[in-house]
Amino acid sequence: MPVDTAKLHHFLSDLLGTSGVIDDPAGYSRYTTDWAGDRRGDPLLVARPRTTDEVATIVTYCHDQGVPMVVQGGHTGLVGGAQPDAERPELVISLERLSRIRAIDPLNFTISVDAGCVLQAVKDAAAEYDCDFPLSLGAQGSCQIGGNIATNAGGINVLRHGMMRHLVLGLEVVLPDGRVWNAMHALHKDNRGYDLKQLFIGAEGTLGIVTGAVLKLTPRPQATRTALIAVPDVPAALALYGQARRSCCDLLSAFELIPRACLELAFEADPDLPDPLDTAYPVYVLLEVAASGPVDLDAMIGQLFEDGMQAGQILDGVLAGSGVQAERLWQIRERMVEGQQQRGEHLRTDIALPISALSDFFDVASQAVAQHSPKTTVIAYGHIGDGNLHFNLLPPAELELAAKKALLHELESTLFALVDEYHGSISAEHGIGRIKQTPYLAGLAPVERELLEGIKRLVDPDELMNAGRILPRRA
Structure with missing residues (x-):
């Protein structure tokens, strides 16, 4: 009608x-x-x-x-x-005008916000009370809390603080029929039956519109140290991660894998961005530790460097001496994403694997791409600490657009088949939406699809809310 x-x-x-x-x-x-x-x-x-x-x-x-x-x-x-x-x-x-910070409780370490609040605004509001909202994304200056919840956003601090799913205590949701489900609870422990809020986190707006949330805060770090470390290869990066996780304990907040090709993309996007080390190395790790108490982070990082060099895991590195220098190191991580975009048509993947399988997958997947298309460039980087690898591909520049799209579609199928072999996921944090719907559905067990469709049919029987995302519209 x-x-x-x-x-x-x-x-x-x-x-x-x-x-x-x-x-x-x-x-x-x-x-x-x-x-x-x-x-x-x-x-x-x-x-x-x-x-x-x-x-x-x-x-x-x-x-x-x-x-x-x-x-x-x-x-x-x-x-x-x-x-x-x-x-x-x-x-x-x-939801861009739903942007109120509703309340902050620094003793309870919670903040209540409208869903349209920009992530950076939430972080700034928390900082005024000597607290931190630990979700950290490259898009935090524009992404909104409602979208972070709808996609179960991850970012660089997942290994320490978890996904968005772990940072939400309460929700306010407008259901597809207009009723409001108000569960803006600020309880850190609440074991009353089904945890309904988890239905809406990661549901991409298909089950309701999140309009408010109660979020967990943490103490604001009093000290942070950021280092860029050169390693010989991906296996060395994984070995270094294991060592860093043990020696830095829960203070390790970020551990990013960045091959040299990614740095080159960052320098293309921002020619004024300095190369942090005098020598170019094949693989780098961007590491960050943070503490809110009297911890000697410099000694901790120094010991990690010493042990890593003795083990052959570390070739070189630089420890940021100031907040400005740390920001420059993180700019590499952000600018390389822009560099991919400037190259035009490319394949973005957002896969998750067991951390122990990352090195083997990196090698096998790179070989598979090279065999299929030797001139395609692999741009693979990611959040090693949570198994999230962005295995992206730049097609040969000389191909016409239609040929690029066809090639990347073939390579995506190859990569996703490998992900299945390694018992991984085709989406670590970006969600399914429309773009990943076909491979997502292909990997669903019949009973899982039946449950998902049943939930959608129960909550939104007329399929009026974000229909066709995650699941196809019913015929």
């Missing part, structure tokens, strides 16, 4: 005012693309509510009138899950 757009526009304008509705196609561009530049279709309209009540009123109307919806956060997704559908026009519900 076609949506009466004029009636919808009138309803939204009365509810939100003219500034709360975007109806001009010229203004849609921000709401039709994500960070990667992927685009789907145009929305029916864009609604920009300011409160949970307004979100609930909009969803109730859409439920009653049969209006399909898609919820949006900071437009930093990478799996095509938040763009409006090209085949069935949807109302975009943008």
